[in-house]
Amino acid sequence: MPGGHVGYQGSSLKINPSVRNKGTQIAPTGHGTDPVRLFVKGVFMAYKGGKKNQVNHTQLIKLQDVNSKEATQFYLGKRLAYIYKAQKPNKEGSRFRVIWGKVTRSHGNSGVVRAKFKKNLPPKALGKKVRCMLYPSSI
Amino acid sequence: MAQGTWNPTYTSQEAMGQAGQQRSKQKKICNKKTVKVKKTGEKKTPKLRKNIQPGQVLILLASKFRGRRVVFLKQLESGLLLVTGPYSLNGVPVKRVNQRYCIATSTKVNLGGADFKSISDAYFAREKAKKGAQTQEKFFATEAPKKVLPQEKKDGQKKLDEPIVKGLAEDMKSYLKSRFSLSARTFPHEMKF
Numbered sequence: 567m568p569g570g571h572v573g574y575q576g577s578s579l580k581i582n583p584s585v586r587n588k589g590t591q592i593a594p595t596g597h598g599t600d601p602v603r604l605f606v607k608g609v610f611m612a613y614k615g616g617k618k619n620q621v622n623h624t625q626l627i628k629l630q631d632v633n634s635k636e637a638t639q640f641y642l643g644k645r646l647a648y649i650y651k652a653q654k655p656n657k658e659g660s661r662f663r664v665i666w667g668k669v670t671r672s673h674g675n676s677g678v679v680r681a682k683f684k685k686n687l688p689p690k691a692l693g694k695k696v697r698c699m700l701y702p703s704s705i
Numbered sequence: 706m707a708q709g710t711w712n713p714t715y716t717s718q719e720a721m722g723q724a725g726q727q728r729s730k731q732k733k734i735c736n737k738k739t740v741k742v743k744k745t746g747e748k749k750t751p752k753l754r755k756n757i758q759p760g761q762v763l764i765l766l767a768s769k770f771r772g773r774r775v776v777f778l779k780q781l782e783s784g785l786l787l788v789t790g791p792y793s794l795n796g797v798p799v800k801r802v803n804q805r806y807c808i809a810t811s812t813k814v815n816l817g818g819a820d821f822k823s824i825s826d827a828y829f830a831r832e833k834a835k836k837g838a839q840t841q842e843k844f845f846a847t848e849a850p851k852k853v854l855p856q857e858k859k860d861g862q863k864k865l866d867e868p869i870v871k872g873l874a875e876d877m878k879s880y881l882k883s884r885f886s887l888s889a890r891t892f893p894h895e896m897k898f
Binding site: 601602603604605606630631632637638639640641699700701702703704705 | 754756766767771772804805806807808809884885886887888892893894895898
């Protein structure tokens with residue numbers, strides 16, 4: 567997947583979550599290594615469901631400062647990443663793992679968004695941060 | 706219900722009923738027999754978004770160079786966008802980018818007649834490893850041969866960037882050097898690029 571590297575770019579951060587590429591990325595000519603955030607912060611609020619039922623394959627995500635249905639239009643189709651740490655490092659030496667997903671539709675009138683992930687998010691992710699990337703972009 | 710006799714002489718309309726009428730309306734009566742020929746291997750170049758013009762400044766959203774502002778040159782046959790830093794300003798070489806992984810800003814840069822006609826998808830093709838040299842030494846070789854960009858490509862990069870960089874004002878240069886980032890109070894759905 568082209569959008570694989572999930573991280574703050576810049577060597578000034580101690581922890582640099584690099585999921586698909588090797589550790590800290592330093593720009594070749596040393597231009598601007600301040601951390602760069604190219605995602606919108608979100609929170610995994612709940613699974614879809616009502617009083618009695620829970621639908622685990624659809625997650626509800628609250629994106630920061632997206633407070634209306636109209637505002638969610640921008641985010642439809644954008645990729646989501648739930649990042650978590652694991653004990654064993656992967657081939658590239660990173661301990662961070664991702665579950666990718668995407669924003670499928672809005673949920674209600676207040677900017678909450680429904681999402682589907684490649685694998686359903688684990689319940690321990692409830693309340694945890696999720697990153698909404700800015701791609702696939704249509705602007 | 707009509708009394709008594711079963712009248713066999715229905716009009717054709719009555720006989721076929723509503724569904725039948727629909728079917729007969731939709732029946733195509735044409736003399737030509739058009740045979741659809743599947744054109745295998747013919748790929749259309751994906752549409753270029755309206756707001757992307759040559760010389761436009763794009764923000765890369767993913768890959769090693771995410772956040773970098775780059776100059777759009779042209780769309781390649783494969784649909785990918787040909788883009789350059791320019792290299793001397795922000796370290797982004799001539800590169801292919803998918804449309805979906807960049808944001809087009811409203812800033813445009815004068816390309817100044819930069820020559821990138823010769824660059825196509827073939828320029829970016831990987832070097833094919835020579836077959837048959839599977840000797841024992843190579844198999845156990847611990848060091849993979851380093852991939853160094855050939856000098857001619859490096860020169861080509863410089864040559865390409867020259868006219869673009871020349872035509873840039875100082876503030877545009879620092880704009881291209883800087884990186885895009887979201888901060889605490891900036892939200893993309895409210896931003897105008």
